[in-house]
Amino acid sequence: xxxxxxxxxxxxxxxxxxxxxxxxxxxxxxxxxxxxxxxxxxxxxxxxxxxxxxxxxxxxxxxxxxxxxxxxxxxxxxxxxxxxxxxxxxxxxxxxxxxxxxxxxxxxxxxxxxxxxxxxxxxxxxxxxxxxxxxxxxxxxxxxxxxxxxxxxxxxxxxxxxxxxxxxxxxxxxxxxxxxxxxxxxxxxxxxxxxxxxxxxxxxxxxxxxxxxxxxxxxxxxxxxxxxxxxxxxxxxxxxxxxxxxxxxxxxxxxxxxxxxxxxxxxxxxxxxxxxxxxxxxxxxxxxxxx
Amino acid sequence: xxxxxxxxxxxxxxxxxxxxxxxxxxxxxxxxxxxxxxxxxxxxxxxxxxxxxxxxxxxxxxxxxxxxxxxxxxxxxxxxxxxxxxxxxxxxxxxxxxxxxxxxxxxxxxxxxxxxxxxxxxxxxxxxxxxxxxxxxxxxxxxxxxxxxxxxxxxxxxxxxxxxxxxxxxxxxxxxxxxxxxxxxxxxxxxxxxxxxxxxxxxxxxxxxxxxxxxxxxxxxxxxxxxxxxxxxxxxxxxxxxxxxxxxxxxxxxxxxxxxxxxxxxxxxxxxxxxxxxxxxxxxxxxxxxxxxxxxxxxxxxxxxxxxxxxxxxxxxxxxxxxxxxxxxxxxxxxxxxxxxxxxxxxxxxxxxxxxxxxxxx
Amino acid sequence: xxxxxxxxxxxxxxxxxxxxxxxxxxxxxxxxxxxxxxxxxxxxxxxxxxxxxxxxxxxxxxxxxxxxxxxxxxxxxxxxxxxxxxxxxxxxxxxxxxxxxxxxxxxxxxxxxxxxxxxxxxxxxxxxxxxxxxxxxxxxxxxxxxxxxxxxxxxxxxxxxxxxxxxxxxxxxxxxxxxxxxxxxxxxxxxxxxxxxxxxxxxxxxxxxxxxxxxxxxxxxxxxxxxxxxxxxxxxxxxxxxxxxxxxxxxxxxxxxxxxxxxxxxxxxxxxxxxxxxxxxxxxxxxxxxxxx
Numbered sequence: 001x002x003x004x005x006x007x008x009x010x011x012x013x014x015x016x017x018x019x020x021x022x023x024x025x026x027x028x029x030x031x032x033x034x035x036x037x038x039x040x041x042x043x044x045x046x047x048x049x050x051x052x053x054x055x056x057x058x059x060x061x062x063x064x065x066x067x068x069x070x071x072x073x074x075x076x077x078x079x080x081x082x083x084x085x086x087x088x089x090x091x092x093x094x095x096x097x098x099x100x101x102x103x104x105x106x107x108x109x110x111x112x113x114x115x116x117x118x119x120x121x122x123x124x125x126x127x128x129x130x131x132x133x134x135x136x137x138x139x140x141x142x143x144x145x146x147x148x149x150x151x152x153x154x155x156x157x158x159x160x161x162x163x164x165x166x167x168x169x170x171x172x173x174x175x176x177x178x179x180x181x182x183x184x185x186x187x188x189x190x191x192x193x194x195x196x197x198x199x200x201x202x203x204x205x206x207x208x209x210x211x212x213x214x215x216x217x218x219x220x221x222x223x224x225x226x227x228x229x230x231x232x233x234x235x236x237x238x239x240x241x242x243x244x245x246x247x248x249x250x251x252x253x254x255x256x257x258x259x260x261x262x263x264x265x266x267x268x269x270x271x272x273x274x275x276x277x278x279x280x281x282x283x284x285x286x287x288x289x290x291x
Numbered sequence: 292x293x294x295x296x297x298x299x300x301x302x303x304x305x306x307x308x309x310x311x312x313x314x315x316x317x318x319x320x321x322x323x324x325x326x327x328x329x330x331x332x333x334x335x336x337x338x339x340x341x342x343x344x345x346x347x348x349x350x351x352x353x354x355x356x357x358x359x360x361x362x363x364x365x366x367x368x369x370x371x372x373x374x375x376x377x378x379x380x381x382x383x384x385x386x387x388x389x390x391x392x393x394x395x396x397x398x399x400x401x402x403x404x405x406x407x408x409x410x411x412x413x414x415x416x417x418x419x420x421x422x423x424x425x426x427x428x429x430x431x432x433x434x435x436x437x438x439x440x441x442x443x444x445x446x447x448x449x450x451x452x453x454x455x456x457x458x459x460x461x462x463x464x465x466x467x468x469x470x471x472x473x474x475x476x477x478x479x480x481x482x483x484x485x486x487x488x489x490x491x492x493x494x495x496x497x498x499x500x501x502x503x504x505x506x507x508x509x510x511x512x513x514x515x516x517x518x519x520x521x522x523x524x525x526x527x528x529x530x531x532x533x534x535x536x537x538x539x540x541x542x543x544x545x546x547x548x549x550x551x552x553x554x555x556x557x558x559x560x561x562x563x564x565x566x567x568x569x570x571x572x573x574x575x576x577x578x579x580x581x582x583x584x585x586x587x588x589x590x591x592x593x594x595x596x597x598x599x600x601x602x603x604x605x606x607x608x609x610x611x612x613x614x615x616x617x618x619x620x621x622x623x624x625x626x627x628x629x630x631x632x633x634x635x636x637x638x639x640x641x642x643x644x645x646x647x648x649x650x651x652x653x
Numbered sequence: 654x655x656x657x658x659x660x661x662x663x664x665x666x667x668x669x670x671x672x673x674x675x676x677x678x679x680x681x682x683x684x685x686x687x688x689x690x691x692x693x694x695x696x697x698x699x700x701x702x703x704x705x706x707x708x709x710x711x712x713x714x715x716x717x718x719x720x721x722x723x724x725x726x727x728x729x730x731x732x733x734x735x736x737x738x739x740x741x742x743x744x745x746x747x748x749x750x751x752x753x754x755x756x757x758x759x760x761x762x763x764x765x766x767x768x769x770x771x772x773x774x775x776x777x778x779x780x781x782x783x784x785x786x787x788x789x790x791x792x793x794x795x796x797x798x799x800x801x802x803x804x805x806x807x808x809x810x811x812x813x814x815x816x817x818x819x820x821x822x823x824x825x826x827x828x829x830x831x832x833x834x835x836x837x838x839x840x841x842x843x844x845x846x847x848x849x850x851x852x853x854x855x856x857x858x859x860x861x862x863x864x865x866x867x868x869x870x871x872x873x874x875x876x877x878x879x880x881x882x883x884x885x886x887x888x889x890x891x892x893x894x895x896x897x898x899x900x901x902x903x904x905x906x907x908x909x910x911x912x913x914x915x916x917x918x919x920x921x922x923x924x925x926x927x928x929x930x931x932x933x934x935x936x937x938x939x940x941x942x943x944x945x946x
Contacts, residue, residue, distance in 0.1 A: 002738070020924060023737040025742060025743060026743065026746075028736070028866050029739050029740065029743070029884065030734065030753065032736055032818075033750060033753045033754065034755055035815070036735075036754060036757060036818075037753060037756070039765055039768040039815075040756070040768075040770060042768055042771075042772060042782065042854065043765070043768045046771065049851045055778045055779075056778075057779060058778065058780070059779070059780075059784055060779055060781070060782050060785060061784055068726060069841065075933060081946060085741075089733065089880050097888075098713075099712070100716050101662065102662040102663050102666060103663070105659045105660070105662060105663065106660050106662070106663035108659055109656045109657075109659035109660040109869075110660075113655055113656035114656065115655070115656030115657055116654070117868050120884065121664075125663075126669070128667060128671055130673060131671065132923075132924060132927065134871075134876065134898055134901055134920045134924075135675060135678050135903075135920050135921070135924055136675055136678065137674075137675035137676075138671065138674070138681065138901070138905060138913050138916050138917050138920060139673065139674030139678055139681070139913075140670055140674050141679040141905055141906070141913070142913055143674070143676075146944075158666075158670065159670045161666050161670075162663065162666040162667050162670060164667070167662050167663060168792065178804070181811045191675050192655065192659075197795075199943060217759060218762065221760075221761045221762060221763075223762070223763055223882070224878065224879065224902065225881045227685065228902065228905065228906055231801070238761065238764070239761060239762075239764075239879075240763075242761070242763050242764050242767065243763055243882065243883075243886075244666070245885065246886065247768060248884060253664045253776075255771055258691055258767060259767075259768070261764075262764040262765070262767055262768060265764045266764050266765070269761065270756070270759060270760070272759070273755070273756070273759040274752075277752060277755075279753075280755075280759070281755060281823060284758065284820065284823055285823050285824055285827045
């Protein structure tokens with residue numbers, strides 16, 4: 001019995017220190033979580049306050065007792081938000097689709113096929129990864145303008161397709177598929193295209209899903225290129241759409257309606273994230289960067 | 292330093308919703324005499340690594356006590372126990388040189404115990420000489436062979452003069468030849484330093500060859516404790532008998548009737564003082580003697596010549612394994628054309644186990 | 654050859670939209686007085702560079718960009734390290750925190766920037782939420798969006814950090830998780846203090862990751878643009894908040910409109926700055942970083 005109490009005495013100071021340490025850690029993490037979440041809360045909160053309520057609150061309230069969906073109605077009726085939304089969906093789907101085909105084919109060529117100059121071309125591809133988009137966007141802008149492709153989906157999509165990094169990522173993954181599978185398929189008389197479709201793609205599905213999602217996020221959030229090549233509302237994407245709403249939508253400063261539009265734009269990606277949380281986080285930690 | 296365990300128990304909560312808790316270490320009570328080398332032996336998952344982690348303090352026991360000498364260290368944190376530990380993968384810090392790795396534990400000392408640079412150097416060289424790596428002090432771990440890394444890990448564990456030294460599978464990452472060499476080395480170092488040493492292994496040969504005492508474990512329970520030869524010659528139960536020895540022991544279904552042991556209808560041996568019952572018979576490979584008129588008949592399958600001696604491979608309907616392996620001296624003549632082979636069995640190499648409990652009879 | 658056939662789409666896209674423009678941008682940058690409509694120019698020379706380097710808007714943009722880089726890169730990396738270490742040392746709720754911390758990565762920079770704007774903006778109707786807090790602590794209201802330079806810079810830095818944190822936290826947490834537990838066990842048995850474990854074991858082990866984050870952080874911050882647009886609108890020159898990339902785009906299109914030559918010169922200057930800083934980073938880090946072969 002005596003020994004037991006001794007034991008407890010010995011343990012105590014360390015335990016208190018530990019608890020305090022843990023407490024500080026949780027406090028810090030919670031603080032940052034608040035910083036992250038607060039803008040989201042504010043945007044939802046503001047989007048359900050009525051125009052009158054919002055503007056009469058000189059001291060903004062942290063909650064509202066009479067939520068309204070009027071702002072969402074306004075967002076869809078007074079500005080072509082649905083149009084922006086649809087444009088972005090089309091843009092994202094087509095760009096990601098073409099990117100996938102181009103990337104899979106190129107990665108397969110690098111990983112599996114032998115041809116003259118392969119190493120040289122691959123080296124060239126790798127060095128292209130270091131080229132900042134700001135350098136090439138100038139000529140692309142001039143090209144698209146002189147081809148009369150401004151305010152068209154073609155002009156929006158084509159320069160946005162290529163991603164050297166994804167080719168590299170997929171090539172690395174393709175190379176992990178054992179050679180024996182390829183030779184076995186060859187012996188059975190399988191064509192390269194069929195082998196790619198039936199064997200490589202199913203085996204490397206996780207990587208393909210990852211680059212698809214990353215590209216889709218990139219497309220959904222792209223701002224610079226759409227802003228340069230579109231000045232017709234009919235072809236705005238959500239990013240430059242929201243910018244135009246900010247600058248001249250809703251007449252004078254209808255901030256609640258603006259926030260409703262912001263919510264509408266943000267929700268698809270947040271849902272995508274919550275559904276594919278693990279894939280996205282694993283994909284980004286394997287080498288995504290923002291933008 | 293004498294080490295004593297009293298009713299030491301460690302339970303882990305089960306993973307998943309319906310999983311039951313796992314008892315990794317179940318009611319360990321034994322004493323390790325001062326200055327001995329102890330092998331904790333058992334198949335993987337038997338709780339031997341958990342036992343080691345309890346000793347060094349990385350895990351806290353659910354129940355029971357640990358004493359180093361007369362001091363109760365059960366509630367003491369790992370760093371206050373004064374133990375040295377050699378990890379399975381050595382855990383050498385890859386960004387530090389051999390020298391920096393070795394002095395790392397000493398640099399943790401504070402206040403009056405703090406050592407000067409020259410003292411640190413001196414201590415590091417002293418222990419490096421002991422394990423014979425004093426010429427490698429400026430290398431990084433990645434530039435060393437597996438055996439050298441092992442020595443650095445031992446040096447790092449020894450440099451702070453631990454009260455006891457713990458090793459987790461110290462040889463498992465070495466190739467076969469190095470393993471033989473290194474285990475001699477561990478034996479030598481332990482003899483020279485006289486530090487009570489506990490090591491964990493799943494390799495019975497390793498444990499048998501260098502330990503003063505072995506502790507055989509299974510499913511968190513101690514099966515038997517003793518000197519290696521003594522455990523080999525008198526296994527407490529069928530598990531211990533099977534686990535020790537290479538090639539492994541041959542086991543048969545048998546019966547004792549009227550003072551005689553029967554295997555498949557043949558009376559193979561006299562057994563006194565054993566009441567009539569069904570038994571499991573264990574016969575060590577070296578317990579077979581070829582004899583044209585032997586009492587035990589098996590179907591001959593073949594012969595493997597291994598230089599010093601011969602393995603006779605045979606079959607028997609009562610045998611638990613597909614092949615019986617008997618080791619006989621190289622001079623023995625085996626008639627390969629014959630369909631059967633007959634043996635006499637040596638009494639000291641044959642054990643009887645109760646059918647139900649698998650405990651040894653006698 | 655079959656290989657080339659598979660590669661063809663990628664080569665076409667890259668050739669047309671990356672390699673050709675890359676060469677072209679250098680050509681543009683030396684063509685003086687290039688006229689967009691008639692596609693003619695007077696002569697070749699370094700006039701475009703001289704013009705850009707003398708343009709007060711460009712100098713303002715360079716100043717803004719450097720301030721942004723110098724403030725946000727160390728702050729965000731340090732804060733991310735702190736948070737990641739915290740995250741790695743807890744068990745309950747870890748997943749939840751990780752998910753929350755990652756949220757800004759998947760949000761539209763322009764859209765959430767608007768939220769930051771209304772949080773910080775001072776209007777005749779309301780001083781905004783942040784000023785409410787400031788008043789609450791006894792300070793005076795500041796207009797962070799249309800007000801003094803440093804107030805605007807503060808919001809820009811804050812928003813930039815908010816945007817880049819998820820990536821850094823994610824990368825650092827996975828780097829921390831990949832450090833073998835045995836090193837910590839070994840150090841603990843030897844009685845190493847928590848701080849010493851962090852300094853002598855954790856930091857060296859994850860130092861390649863930290864360098865990677867600092868380098869990509871520098872590159873990313875030098876290319877800042879959409880954060881600024883989100884907060885201050887498209888007329889960044891007017892708000893004194895333009896960045897180098899913003900200057901490039903403004904030269905192409907927008908208020909100052911249609912000078913690809915100047916835009917090219919500015920873009921190349923940016924590229925040279927980024928390249929120089931990256932090289933310096935690599936040289937410095939080589940001395941201090943441990944790479945596990």
